[in-house]
Amino acid sequence: MSNVLIFVEHAEGEVKKSSLAAVTFGQELAKVKGGELHLALIGSNLGEVVDQARKYGAAKVHTFDNACFENYQAESYTQALVAGAKASSATMVAGATTSSTKDLMPRVAGELEAAMASDVMAVVGANQFKRPMWAGDVIATVELATDTHIATVRATEFDDPAEGGESPVEAHDLNVDLSSLKTEFISIKQVKSERPDATSADVVVAGGRGLKAQENFKLIEDLADCLNGGVGASRAICDAGWVPNDLQIGQTGKVVAPNLYFAIGISGAIQHLAGMKGSKVIVAINKDPDAPIFQVSDYGLVADLFDVVPELISSLK
Amino acid sequence: MKVLTVIKRVEDPEIKVKIKGDGSGIETDQMKYVVNPFDEIAVEEALRVRDAHSGELIVACVGPKDATQQIRTALAMGANRGVHVVADKNLDPHNEVKALQKVVEKESPDLIILGKQSVDDDLGQVGALLAQQLGWSQISFTSKEESLEGPEEKGKQTALSIADGSLQALREVDGGVEVLKAKLPAVVTTELRLNVPRYASLPGIMKAKKKPIEELAAKDLLGDTSSIIKVIGMEAPPSRAAGIKVENIGELVEKLKNEAKVI
Ligand SMILES: Cc1cc2nc3c(=O)[nH]c(=O)nc-3n(C[C@H](O)[C@H](O)[C@H](O)COP(=O)(O)OP(=O)(O)OC[C@H]3O[C@@H](n4cnc5c(N)ncnc54)[C@H](O)[C@@H]3O)c2cc1C
Ligand SMILES: Nc1ncnc2c1ncn2[C@@H]1O[C@H](COP(=O)(O)O)[C@@H](O)[C@H]1O
Numbered sequence: 001m002s003n004v005l006i007f008v009e010h011a012e013g014e015v016k017k018s019s020l021a022a023v024t025f026g027q028e029l030a031k032v033k034g035g036e037l038h039l040a041l042i043g044s045n046l047g048e049v050v051d052q053a054r055k056y057g058a059a060k061v062h063t064f065d066n067a068c069f070e071n072y073q074a075e076s077y078t079q080a081l082v083a084g085a086k087a088s089s090a091t092m093v094a095g096a097t098t099s100s101t102k103d104l105m106p107r108v109a110g111e112l113e114a115a116m117a118s119d120v121m122a123v124v125g126a127n128q129f130k131r132p133m134w135a136g137d138v139i140a141t142v143e144l145a146t147d148t149h150i151a152t153v154r155a156t157e158f159d160d161p162a163e164g165g166e167s168p169v170e171a172h173d174l175n176v177d178l179s180s181l182k183t184e185f186i187s188i189k190q191v192k193s194e195r196p197d198a199t200s201a202d203v204v205v206a207g208g209r210g211l212k213a214q215e216n217f218k219l220i221e222d223l224a225d226c227l228n229g230g231v232g233a234s235r236a237i238c239d240a241g242w243v244p245n246d247l248q249i250g251q252t253g254k255v256v257a258p259n260l261y262f263a264i265g266i267s268g269a270i271q272h273l274a275g276m277k278g279s280k281v282i283v284a285i286n287k288d289p290d291a292p293i294f295q296v297s298d299y300g301l302v303a304d305l306f307d308v309v310p311e312l313i314s315s316l317k
Numbered sequence: 318m319k320v321l322t323v324i325k326r327v328e329d330p331e332i333k334v335k336i337k338g339d340g341s342g343i344e345t346d347q348m349k350y351v352v353n354p355f356d357e358i359a360v361e362e363a364l365r366v367r368d369a370h371s372g373e374l375i376v377a378c379v380g381p382k383d384a385t386q387q388i389r390t391a392l393a394m395g396a397n398r399g400v401h402v403v404a405d406k407n408l409d410p411h412n413e414v415k416a417l418q419k420v421v422e423k424e425s426p427d428l429i430i431l432g433k434q435s436v437d438d439d440l441g442q443v444g445a446l447l448a449q450q451l452g453w454s455q456i457s458f459t460s461k462e463e464s465l466e467g468p469e470e471k472g473k474q475t476a477l478s479i480a481d482g483s484l485q486a487l488r489e490v491d492g493g494v495e496v497l498k499a500k501l502p503a504v505v506t507t508e509l510r511l512n513v514p515r516y517a518s519l520p521g522i523m524k525a526k527k528k529p530i531e532e533l534a535a536k537d538l539l540g541d542t543s544s545i546i547k548v549i550g551m552e553a554p555p556s557r558a559a560g561i562k563v564e565n566i567g568e569l570v571e572k573l574k575n576e577a578k579v580i
Contacts (some may be wrong), residue, residue: 241464
């Protein structure tokens with residue numbers, strides 16, 4: 001059988017939006033391969049997420065529900081996914097591109113002797129995929145020349161999945177002895193935000209070095225709040241420690257594709273563009289008329305951001 | 318403490334690459350090559366670890382003959398010696414890891430530091446795959462919370478705390494940061510916000526010329542190096558037509574409402 005197993009991530013009792021895109025990838029690929037779609041959920045007290053995952057017509061939802069999976073850990077989650085791959089006779093194991101899958105999937109590839117395609121943007125054939133190279137300056141078609149394949153999937157390239165018949169659940173009772181692992185989980189500190197995450201928000205307002213100082217990021221936040229949007233940042237201001245690194249958008253940060261993206265005081269380096277040029281409408285505000293960001297923006301305003309952003313905020317309020 | 322870093326030679330990320338007419342690869346004429354930026358960060362962190370715990374830093378590279386230049390750069394930054402696995406083409410992660418495993422077998426380092434991603438193939442696979450194949454502990458995307466422009470960075474202290482056979486480090490995850498503790502030997506990959514790599518000093522460059530680089534041939538180490546990730550074509554991304562310039566906020570808001578209909 002040529003089945004597809006999608007690793008479905010969740011947080012606070014809900015399937016993550018990026019994982020829904022990966023499910024769509026799975027539906028598409030299963031059709032091309034002529035195989036079944038299976039989903040894997042890993043966690044502790046999965047609860048309602050399971051019902052949510054059953055909605056997409058998968059042949060089966062595999063659950064690994066055990067206290068040992070409370071925190072994501074590369075070694076324990078690899079064991080679960082490898083067990084899931086065997087149980088589902090999967091020849092493709094994939095998940096959305098996230099910090100977890102980037103850490104996890106190369107291990108799963110190693111265990112299953114599989115070739116891996118990172119950050120897949122499109123399915124070309126049963127073993128052929130499109131993916132970015134050189135910060136997205138090149139879109140390559142790659143062929144995976146092994147029996148089993150692994151992929152991470154760029155969430156912004158796939159829509160939400162079609163709903164289908166309710167999937168049966170197979171509960172796996174895998175218990176990993178955490179003390180046997182080589183790496184120990186100590187703690188996690190989540191950045192709490194009232195705003196929507198940039199990867200799923202309809203509007204993203206991003207700021208860069210042009211903001212001059214950490215306290216001016218408030219302008220970005222205020223504008224985002226007017227539009228119920230998320231916030232993002234260039235690498236320059238993450239490195240400077242003005243904002244958490246989690247906000248970095250680009251080749252080596254997050255990839256976003258909202259309906260509306262504001263780049264404010266951002267020059268538009270190719271590494272930044274790699275993370276946002278899929279946005280539907282791009283607005284750039286920069287005082288330098290030659291800033292490269294204007295080459296990708298739909299609406300450009302050459303102005304001092306300190307003059308115009310407050311005006312924009314008050315006109316939207 | 319024996320530390321190994323692995324560096325890759327990549328096209329200068331400041332230069333926009335061009336695809337050959339037939340889509341078989343990129344134009345390499347007059348291309349400038351550098352150490353993969355993440356790997357420079359790996360070398361910097363490895364130097365700090367070595368200096369804090371005394372020992373040796375070896376830098377390994379799998380790549381073409383010309384990659385010697387990038388190894389010399391790392392030696393000029395302060396690494397002790399180099400190991401160059403010479404390959405006539407870029408290997409896929411699977412073969413790179415096999416080659417690196419041979420180096421690890423021979424050198425038995427306590428710690429391996431790699432970049433999280435090479436900026437040419439953008440795969441981000443080698444670190445975790447190497448850890449898995451070696452059966453070692455793994456901490457990906459190590460970082461620090463302090464600003465890279467602040468006083469802490471000036472002290473050039475390592476962000477990896479090593480004691481009693483374990484390494485504890487902060488790592489970036491979506492939505493926050495995590496702390497993990499790994500038994501040594503360990504594999505660590507670097508984020509951008511881990512350190513600011515030093516420049517090679519002139520005396521450093523002079524010294525680097527005399528530091529040894531061991532050369533091994535990929536085909537002797539691996540035999541068959543055929544790729545399991547075959548690039549069968551390359552194309553340019555869909556281009557975005559540049560839009561218009563607006564004169565003021567009034568016009569911007571009007572366009573966003575009535576033309577783009579996004580607010
Ligand atoms: C390996 C690697 C990976 C990278 N990954 C990423 C990534 O993922 N994401 C990313 O963003 N970058 C990334 N970078 C960094 C990238 O190359 C740029 O250095 C960075 O994006 C620049 O940030 P910036 O636009 O905020 O700063 P700058 O380039 O300094 O631009 C600031 C802009 O603000 C404008 N400005 C200044 N004052 C005002 C004002 N008062 N009003 C209006 N405009 C003003 C200026 O005209 C300028 O255009 C990476 C680099 C490397 C080498
Ligand atoms: N050919 C290579 N030689 C040495 N190290 C490499 C090579 N390719 C990748 N690496 C290391 O592995 C990291 C991740 O690479 P990649 O999986 O190709 O994105 C890089 O940052 C390097 O540290």
